Amino acid sequence: MGEVVVLAxxxxxxxGFYAAMAYGLGLIYGVLRIxxxxxxxxxxxxxxxxxQLFDRFAVDPFAAIPVVLVLFFILGMGIYLGLVRFLxxxxxxxxxxxxxxxxxxxxxxxxxxxxxxxxxxVIHTAYATSSVRILGGSFSATRFAVFxxxxxxxxxxxxxxxxxxxxxxxxxxxxxxxxxxxAGINVERVYLLTFGLGTALAGLAGVLASTLFAINPSFGxxxxxxxxxxxxxxxxxxxLGIALGALVLAFAEVFAVYAVPPxxxxxxGFVLLxxxxxxxxxxLFGQRVLR
Amino acid sequence: MSRWRFLLVFAxxxxxxxxxxxxxxxxxxxxxxxxxTFMFMAAALAWNWLGGYVGQISxxxxxxxxxxxxxxxxxxxxxxxxxxxxxxxxxxxxxxxGLLWGHPTLRLRGPYFSIATIxxxxxxxxxxxxxxxxxxxxxxxxLPLAGNPTKYQLYWYGLYLLGAAVLxxxxxxxxxxxxxxxxxxxxxxxxxxxxxxxxxYQDLVLFLSGTMVGICGGFYASYQAFIDPQDMFSFxxxxxxxxxxxxxxxxTVLGPVWGAVVFVIIQEFLLATYSELYLGLYGALLIxxxxxxxxxxxxxxxxxxxLLLRRPATAASSGAPLTADRRPT
Numbered sequence: 001m002g003e004v005v006v007l008a009x010x011x012x013x014x015x016g017f018y019a020a021m022a023y024g025l026g027l028i029y030g031v032l033r034i035x036x037x038x039x040x041x042x043x044x045x046x047x048x049x050x051x052q053l054f055d056r057f058a059v060d061p062f063a064a065i066p067v068v069l070v071l072f073f074i075l076g077m078g079i080y081l082g083l084v085r086f087l088x089x090x091x092x093x094x095x096x097x098x099x100x101x102x103x104x105x106x107x108x109x110x111x112x113x114x115x116x117x118x119x120x121x122v123i124h125t126a127y128a129t130s131s132v133r134i135l136g137g138s139f140s141a142t143r144f145a146v147f148x149x150x151x152x153x154x155x156x157x158x159x160x161x162x163x164x165x166x167x168x169x170x171x172x173x174x175x176x177x178x179x180x181x182x183a184g185i186n187v188e189r190v191y192l193l194t195f196g197l198g199t200a201l202a203g204l205a206g207v208l209a210s211t212l213f214a215i216n217p218s219f220g221x222x223x224x225x226x227x228x229x230x231x232x233x234x235x236x237x238x239x240l241g242i243a244l245g246a247l248v249l250a251f252a253e254v255f256a257v258y259a260v261p262p263x264x265x266x267x268x269g270f271v272l273l274x275x276x277x278x279x280x281x282x283x284l285f286g287q288r289v290l291r
Numbered sequence: 292m293s294r295w296r297f298l299l300v301f302a303x304x305x306x307x308x309x310x311x312x313x314x315x316x317x318x319x320x321x322x323x324x325x326x327x328t329f330m331f332m333a334a335a336l337a338w339n340w341l342g343g344y345v346g347q348i349s350x351x352x353x354x355x356x357x358x359x360x361x362x363x364x365x366x367x368x369x370x371x372x373x374x375x376x377x378x379x380x381x382x383x384x385x386x387x388x389g390l391l392w393g394h395p396t397l398r399l400r401g402p403y404f405s406i407a408t409i410x411x412x413x414x415x416x417x418x419x420x421x422x423x424x425x426x427x428x429x430x431x432x433x434l435p436l437a438g439n440p441t442k443y444q445l446y447w448y449g450l451y452l453l454g455a456a457v458l459x460x461x462x463x464x465x466x467x468x469x470x471x472x473x474x475x476x477x478x479x480x481x482x483x484x485x486x487x488x489x490x491x492y493q494d495l496v497l498f499l500s501g502t503m504v505g506i507c508g509g510f511y512a513s514y515q516a517f518i519d520p521q522d523m524f525s526f527x528x529x530x531x532x533x534x535x536x537x538x539x540x541x542x543t544v545l546g547p548v549w550g551a552v553v554f555v556i557i558q559e560f561l562l563a564t565y566s567e568l569y570l571g572l573y574g575a576l577l578i579x580x581x582x583x584x585x586x587x588x589x590x591x592x593x594x595x596x597x598l599l600l601r602r603p604a605t606a607a608s609s610g611a612p613l614t615a616d617r618r619p620t
Contacts, residue, residue, distance in 0.1 A: 035402035086582055094401040098348055099537060100581040106530070106574025114567060221413065221526065228406045263421050270410030274395050277403065 006137030007254050013139065015250035016147035017208050019154055019243050021223055022230035024201030026242060029231065031174045031194040034084065034097045039202050039227060040220025041105035046072055046206025047215045048112050054123050061123055061211045062145060068203045076199025079104060080192050105220075113217040120214040128211075146208045153204055158239045170194055222266050229273045248272070297461060305454050312446055323442045328555045329449030330510045333456035335535035335547035335554075337503035340463060340496050342533065343542030346476040347397065347493065348405045351412030352504050352532050354392075357419055357523035359385035359505025360512040364432050365425065367439065374440055375448070378509030385505020386498045393497040398490065400479060408529075416524035431519025432512075439513050452510060456503055457545070463496075464544050472496065476542075504532075527570075534573050537580055540589025549588045 025039045036042075046068050053059040053067065083100060087093045130141045161167035173180050173190045180187050209215065209223065226249060234245025249269055256268045312322055334356065342348050363381030366372050372380070396407040419426045426432065440448065463469050471492050474482035479489050512518045522528075531554065539550025562569045584590045 029402075035406065037405075083578065083582065095346055095348055095541075096581050096585060098402060098405055099533070099577055102350075102533075103574040103577030103581070106570045106577070108574075110568065110571030110574065113570070221409065225406060225410050225413070232403070261421070263417055264414075266417060267410070267414035270407070270414050273407060273410060274392075277396070277399055277407070 002136045005135050007257075008251070009135055009137060009139065011250040011254040012247070013143045013147045014254065015243070015246040016150035017205070017212065018226060018230055018246035018250055019239075020150035020201065020208060021205035022227040022234075022246060023154065023157060023239075023242055024198040024205065025224070025227040026231040027170075027201065028195055028198035031170055032084070032191055033089075033094070034087075034101070035228070036195075036198065036202075037098055037101040037224065038079070038104040038108065040222075040224030041108035042072065042075070042199055042202040042220075043206040043209055043223050044215065044217065044220035045108050045112060046203040047210035047219065048116060048121070048206075049203075050207045050210040051121050051123055051215065052116075054125075060125065061207055062149065065149070065204060065207050068207050069200045072203030072206075073196040073200040075203075076196040077192055079199065080195035084195060085188075085191075109217045116217075118217055120216045122214045123210050125211070142211050146211060149204075149208060153201070154239050154243065157201075166190075166193065170197075222269075225266075225273075226269050229269045232273060233276055294465070301454075301457065301461075305450065308450055309447065319443075322446055324555065324559060326442065326446035326449040327511075327514060328551055329446070329453040330507050330514070331531075331535060331555060332548045332551040333449075333452040334504050334507040335532055335539070335551045336453075336456040336460045336545075337500045337507070338532040339536045339541065339543075339547045340460065340500045341493075342536055343547075344463060344469065344472045344476065345493055345496055346401075346542070348533070349408045350405055350526075350529050350533070351408035351410075351415070352500075353524050353526065353528035354412050354415035355385040355389050355501040355504040356508040356511070356528055357415065357520065358388050359502075359508030360518050360523050361419070361426050361432070361508075361520075362505075363509030364434055364512045364518055367434055368432065371435075371438060374438060374509075374513055378506050378513070381509040382502040382504075382506035385508065386502030388505075389497045389501025390494060393501070394490075394494055397493040397497060412524070412526060412529055416520065416526075419520040419524050426520045429519065429521065431517060431522075434512060434516045434518075436516075439516060442514060445510065445514055448510065452503075452506065453548075457548070459499065459503070460544050463499075468492065468495070530573060534576065537577060538587050540587040541585070543586060543589040546587055546589040553588070 021043065024042075025036055028034060028036045049068055049071065050061050050064050053064045054061055059067075083104065084097065087097050087100065125142070127141055131138045132141050132144055133139075159167075161171060169180070169185045169190050170193070172183070172185060173187055173194075177187045180190070205223070209219070213219070229249055230242060230245040232245070233248050234241035234243070249272060252272055253265050253268050256265055260268070311317070312325075317325070334352075338349065338352050359378070359381040361381070362384045363374075363377040366377040366380055367374060392407075392411045396404055396411070399407060420429065423429075463472070471482065471487040474485065474487050475489050475492060483489055508523065511523075535550040535554045536547045537550065538553050539548060540546025557572065558569075561572070565572075580587050584594075586593070
């Protein structure tokens with residue numbers, strides 16, 4: 001019984017990170033109808049930025065968050081202005097956006113590889129080994145910090161989307177861009193800011209990932225897949241949906257240790273994805289999946 | 292191009308390529324690389340049946356390539372089957388494997404399907420790497436010397452593979468099935484309404500595509516005489532197929548053939564010296580092509596052709612995809 005509780009706590013902590021990670025992908029997809037295939041690459045790049053800040057300037061990863069957010073917000077707007085803006089909308093654009101952003105991912109990987117080689121990098125903070133004992137298990141303090149940051153970020157996002165003009169504009173454009181134009185919303189600008197915001201969120205996920213995992217240039221493929229699984233599971237309707245999707249995935253992965261060998265945990269997300277898409281195309285919780 | 296003209300050109304090209312190494316003083320290296328290029332062409336064409344004709348971008352075709360290669364290698368090691376039979380068997384297993392994951396996932400459209408294929412590719416690679424009883428794990432498998440063709444002989448087998456792939460590419464596009472696929476690409480629900488069964492058509496194309504890529508995997512195993520899962524199932528292999536199709540012209544009948552030529556040239560000559568740049572180069576190529584010429588080389592040739600003849604474009608001009616990939620925004 002004790003072991004199950006420990007695994008459950010572990011899954012909840014993991015789910016916090018997953019939710020933060022998935023939200024950037026979901027936001028961009030919900031508004032622009034584009035799957036940002038560079039999502040994993042951006043997470044990886046931001047993990048490297050965090051590592052560099054720590055390694056060269058001794059900036060604590062959690063203190064680096066504001067810098068990374070601004071940096072990746074600008075990067076995201078750059079990607080939109082330089083590339084994504086020129087894609088046609090509609091089904092033809094969907095295939096092209098996949099390939100284009102995939103190209104961006106490859107370029108990011110190569111740049112990181114050239115700058116920092118393919119070696120694994122780890123951030124060793126002073127508190128990396130300190131742990132918290134709770135419910136009969138011992139957990140790294142970093143994981144609690146990551147969970148806390150993720151929850152704060154999700155709440156901040158929720159407030160942004162529901163309480164501000166920009167947030168309302170973003171949600172309106174997600175529902176119907178044409179009507180938004182009629183209502184005087186600058187749709188193109190909402191697209192730009194959304195892409196920036198989604199990229200900044202991926203950047204945040206990268207900071208969090210850098211404190212949890214060893215990173216290398218090919219890091220991010222699994223994160224992209226998991227993010228996608230979560231937005232499919234939870235639907236794009238709300239923070240709650242994303243959080244539930246993240247919880248389901250995290251629990252499935254953590255408890256899969258009972259059923260499959262550890263190297264197959266990556267495959268758990270995929271199996272879950274296929275099963276859900278086939279059985280419940282509308283998402284686990286009956287919410288509308290924006291397509 | 293009319294059917295007879297196509298078949299005539301096809302037969303002439305096959306004959307010329309068949310006798311080329313006998314009369315031309317090709318070096319060993321060139322001869323081998325051309326043979327391997329034939330295989331890449333066939334695989335890229337096979338990817339294009341699904342990615343181009345139907346518009347379902349697969350990032351996981353390395354899975355079928357690897358399955359085909361390893362099944363063929365295992366058969367040759369254990370039963371001493373003739374290599375062609377082993378390749379075909381490997382291809383069939385790969386095709387069936389494609390159906391296994393494809394049947395549920397092909398109902399998904401666009402990004403849903405594509406992301407699922409990333410998962411398929413990764414999961415297959417992991418299983419293959421750890422299933423060392425079958426794949427030899429990280430130390431791989433060496434093929435028996437006896438019964439395995441030499442690289443010199445493989446030139447002609449590569450040519451046969453390419454010939455089969457070209458015929459299927461042309462046949463698929465010109466047939467009723469091709470029209471059905473184009474309808475599915477354009478609007479899957481509308482296609483269903485006019486009596487095209489999207490599940491059946493897409494399953495069929497994935498099976499064909501997976502079988503062909505699996506046979507190519509078997510060819511590759513024979514060519515290298517040694518295979519290991521990290522290489523056969525690598526994500527880069529799936530990327531390679533996408534690039535060949537995109538460079539040549541995604542959705543066109545013969546574009547991937549020219550794309551494979553460019554790809555091999557880049558790989559053999561540019562990347563031999565700048566190997567650390569290959570991902571970035573591929574990425575930059577993808578970005579540039581999608582932004583400036585979504586139909587790749589085929590689009591470029593058509594553009595030049597139009598400029599020379601000062602003739603407005605027609606959708607029916609040879610090789611162009613049945614669906615307009617670029618619409619006014």
